[in-house]
Amino acid sequence: MTNRTASVTRNTLETQITISLDLDGTGKSSFETGVPFLDHMLDQVARHGMIDLEIKAKGDLHIDAHHTVEDIGITLGLAVAEALGDKQGIRRYGHAYVPLDEALSRVVIDFSGRPGIEYNCDYPRARIGEFDVDLFHEFFQGFCNHAKATLHIDNLKGVNAHHIAETVFKAFGRAVRMAAEADARMSGILPSTKGSL
Secondary structure, eight states: OOOOEEEEEEEOSSEEEEEEEETTSOSOEEEEOSOHHHHHHHHHHHHHHTOEEEEEEEEOTTTOSHHHHHHHHHHHHHHHHHHHTTOTTBOOEEEEEEEETTEEEEEEEEOOSSOEEEEEOOOSSSEETTEETHHHHHHHHHHHHHHTOEEEEEEEEOSOHHHHHHHHHHHHHHHHHHHHSBOGGGTTOOSOTTSOO
16 A cells, blocks of 8 residues: 555635645644644544644634634545545445543444535533534534545433543544555455445
8 A cells, every 4th residue: 555645735715724644654743723622632533543644724713613623624534535545455444432431432434435424412512612512513524525435423422522522533533544444355456346436
């Protein structure tokens, strides 16, 4: 399997974002997004996904964090899609259950070529610090649309909003890691009967 890295820049009138990643990294990360709680969650993705991840973002945070969070999800999706290339030899499917104290979440991903999301997370409060929890869905929707992945996210238990969010992002990182992994038995083979993903 070749070098699976990508560097993507996406500029709009609302945000300017650059993401560099290595799917076969060691979990190193660097974030400058202006949204501290999102940085904390992205660090979980890098660490548990074993992805080297660098994100620089400038957005219209004087309005709110919506555009910045959504567009980081979009750009991350573009970068993962580029790094995966033709997807030959990958596992394609990944899943993870992650607990944190009372919270438990499950994430399942398929690098199917078909964007889709099922997101079932009920947070006990609307904000974690200054972060609006509605923006998590926007992040993952943007990711799915541009990574062309099917993603199921379910929070199964939890009363602490921070714990719930952290289990979701840790499980997402681990599911991506599993799905993007090289499968020795699939070397040079596309994991689809259709002949394309």
